[in-house]
Structure formats: structure tokens, C-alpha cells
Amino acid sequence: MFGLKSSDIGIDLGTCNTLIYIRGKGIVINEPSVVAVERGTKKVMAVGEDAKRMLYKTPGNIIAIRPMRDGVIADLESTEKMIRYFITKILPRYRFIKPRMVIGIPSCITEVEKRAVEESAYKAGARDVTVIEESLAAAIGADIPIFEPAGHMVCDIGGGTTEISVISLGGRVVTNAIRLGGDEFDEAIIKHVRSVHNLIIGEQTAERLKIEIGNASPDKTIEKVEIKGTDAITGLPRRLEIDSVEVREALKDPITQIIDEIKATLGQTPPELAADIVERGIVMTGGGSLLKGLPKLISKETGVPVILAEQPLDCVALGAGKYFEYARGIDNTRSIYDSLNG
Ligand SMILES: Nc1ncnc2c1ncn2[C@@H]1O[C@H](COP(=O)(O)OP(=O)(O)OP(=O)(O)O)[C@@H](O)[C@H]1O
Numbered sequence: 001m002f003g004l005k006s007s008d009i010g011i012d013l014g015t016c017n018t019l020i021y022i023r024g025k026g027i028v029i030n031e032p033s034v035v036a037v038e039r040g041t042k043k044v045m046a047v048g049e050d051a052k053r054m055l056y057k058t059p060g061n062i063i064a065i066r067p068m069r070d071g072v073i074a075d076l077e078s079t080e081k082m083i084r085y086f087i088t089k090i091l092p093r094y095r096f097i098k099p100r101m102v103i104g105i106p107s108c109i110t111e112v113e114k115r116a117v118e119e120s121a122y123k124a125g126a127r128d129v130t131v132i133e134e135s136l137a138a139a140i141g142a143d144i145p146i147f148e149p150a151g152h153m154v155c156d157i158g159g160g161t162t163e164i165s166v167i168s169l170g171g172r173v174v175t176n177a178i179r180l181g182g183d184e185f186d187e188a189i190i191k192h193v194r195s196v197h198n199l200i201i202g203e204q205t206a207e208r209l210k211i212e213i214g215n216a217s218p219d220k221t222i223e224k225v226e227i228k229g230t231d232a233i234t235g236l237p238r239r240l241e242i243d244s245v246e247v248r249e250a251l252k253d254p255i256t257q258i259i260d261e262i263k264a265t266l267g268q269t270p271p272e273l274a275a276d277i278v279e280r281g282i283v284m285t286g287g288g289s290l291l292k293g294l295p296k297l298i299s300k301e302t303g304v305p306v307i308l309a310e311q312p313l314d315c316v317a318l319g320a321g322k323y324f325e326y327a328r329g330i331d332n333t334r335s336i337y338d339s340l341n342g
């Protein structure tokens with residue numbers, strides 16, 4: 001009665017942000033993956049943006065949780081409550097028509113975690129649940145022509161995970177995923193400030209430093225920002241001015257790990273497809289790819305052009321939402337591809 005087709009929804013269940021895409025409507029939910037629950041009763045007090053405001057600042061009886069942290073379903077119950085909350089928020093009509101859901105999740109999560117996501121989605125009211133790898137969804141969302149008989153590389157750097165895939169003829173040829181992303185960038189900054197300046201800072205301050213003055217590639221202009229934290233020795237609050245050179249130094253380790261993983265993936269790619277990638281470039285998605293100078297550095301280190309997707313933060317949700325339009329093609333071409341390989 002409302003057009004059954006519109007009951008397909010795509011979800012990017014990220015460790016940092018949850019996005020929901022509905023065909024014909026676009027992105028209808030884009031909120032932090034955070035749930036605030038009452039201690040003891042586990043009653044949900046807030047979800048998303050409202051809950052994030054409580055993170056790190058909660059009074060004793062309320063705890064704010066990031067249920068998807070590090071790609072792990074740390075807390076199944078709150079994951080389910082979070083999905084259910086977002087679904088009911090946008091789709092009161094689904095009291096009558098249960099939606100089909102396509103959910104993008106990192107490929108490094110375990111079978112148990114994958115089943116936990118599926119179960120959460122069914123409990124939240126899905127009629128049918130398809131779980132797909134984040135990088136495949138990202139590739140579809142970034143408008144990469146994945147059905148071409150040519151190699152395409154997509155690198156999605158999220159909050160908790162980085163996933164690199166080579167796709168050809170609608171199927172993944174190589175996929176590598178590591179549990180490392182933008183959150184580790186923040187942690188590296190926290191560690192650096194503590195060990196070099198004896199100053200303890202919070203995750204939000206570290207993230208602000210990363211976004212405001214972080215730069216993976218050396219730059220002529222040096223930017224500075226004033227931060228506040230707690231002195232590790234005196235325990236008193238203190239201000240500190242920190243510059244972009246120092247932030248780059250702090251980020252070296254996690255960035256090197258990501259670049260090593262990209263190099264390893266290129267090394268595992270069949271030569272003909274690698275030749276395509278050299279020509280077409282690596283497409284980057286996910287919030288972590290927005291770190292200034294990162295695409296440039298990856299290009300310099302690998303010798304391959306790097307293209308930042310148009311909406312890096314939206315690609316997985318867009319791709320999950322469009323998955324059904326592609327699904328037939330993915331199955332067909334996969335069998336062609338498989339038969340080509342004997
Ligand atoms: N302009 C920016 N510069 C650097 N980092 C950024 C920027 N904007 C967002 N980020 C980082 O991107 C990360 C979130 O990205 P994203 O929303 O793609 O993750 P996610 O999909 O929730 O996580 P995952 O894919 O690992 O499950 C955070 O670490 C955030 O700090």
C-alpha cells in the first residue's frame with residue numbers, strides 16, 4: 001500500500017556512527033553508535049546524538065556505551081536496542097510492513113558477532129536480513145563500476161576498522177581487514193601527549209586535535225591548537241599548545257600499519273588486476289580517510305593514485321541500500337567469474 005519496494009533499507013552499523021539509507025529518501029539517520037542505559041535496570045535513557053552527549057560525563061546511575069566498539073559487538077543487548085530505536089524513529093509505518101535490511105559490517109568480525117548483528121536486526125523488526133562486507137557496500141556506494149572485468153581497490157578507514165578490498169566482476173578477489181581505524185588515531189594522540197607533556201587528555205580532545213590540525217603529510221604551514229587536560233603529576237588542570245608536526249608524529253604508528261596493509265593487499269592482487277588499480281587508483285571511504293594529507297601519503301608510499309570518495313562517511317549506507325539492485329548482478333557475475341577460474 002505504501003509501495004513495498006520502499007521497505008528495503010540499508011544500514012551502516014559502524015563502531016562510531018550508524019547511518020540508515022532508504023531508497024528514494026536518502027540518508028535518514030546519521031547518529032553516533034552510542035546508547036545510554038540506567039545502571040542496574042538497563043533501561044535505555046538515550047540513543048545516538050543524545051547519548052553521545054552523556055559519554056564520559058554520565059552521572060553515577062547512567063552509563064553510556066558504544067556497543068559496536070572495535071568492530072566487536074561488545075554488548076548484544078544494547079546493539080539490539082540501538083537498532084530498534086533507530087528503526088522505530090524513522091519508520092512508524094513498519095509497524096505494518098516489516099522492512100528488508102541490508103547491513104554493512106566489517107569483514108573481520110567473527111561468525112558469532114555476525115549472527116549477533118542478524119539477530120539484533122530481526123528482533124528490531126526486520127523481515128529479512130542480509131549482512132554484507134563493509135568494503136563491498138562502500139564500493140557500491142562510491143559508484144565504483146564493480147561489474148567491470150577490471151580490478152578496483154577500495155580502502156575504508158572507519159573508527160574501529162580498516163578494510164581493503166580488490167573487486168572485479170562484482171566479487172571480492174582479495175579482502176584484508178584490521179581492527180584499527182580513527183579511534184586508534186585518537187588513542188595515539190592521547191598516548192603521545194601523556195608521555196611527552198605529562199598531560200592527560202580525553203578522547204574528544206584528541207579527536208578534535210586530529211580533525212582540526214592532524215595532517216598525515218608534511219606541510220609548510222604549521223598549525224597550532226590549545227588544549228586542556230589534567231597534569232599527570234600534580235593532578236591539576238592545565239593548558240597546552242600543540243602543533244600539527246607533533247600530531248603527525250603521534251599518528252605515525254597507526255598510519256604506517258594501514259599503509260602496510262594496503263601494500264600487502266596490492267601484493268596479493270593478481271598482476272592483471274593490479275595493473276588496473278595502478279591505472280584507476282585506490283578509492284578511499286570512511287571517516288578516517290578524511291584525515292588531511294592521508295590520501296596523498298598513501299599515494300606516495302604505494303605509487304598508486306588515490307581518490308577520496310565523494311561522500312566518504314555515507315558510502316557504506318548508500319551501498320547497503322542499493323545492494324538489492326546489485327544483488328542479482330553480484331550472484332550472476334560471481335558464477336561467471338568462478339567458472340572462469342575453473
Ligand atoms: N575530518 C576528519 N578528519 C579525520 N578523521 C575524521 C574526520 N571526520 C571523521 N573522522 C574520523 O572518522 C572516524 C569515523 O568514521 P566512520 O563513521 O566511517 O566510522 P564507522 O563506520 O562508524 O566505523 P567502522 O567502519 O570501523 O565500524 C572517527 O574516528 C572520526 O574521528
Ligand SMILES: [Mg+2]
Pocket residue numbers: 012014015134156157158159286316
Ligand atoms: Mg564504517
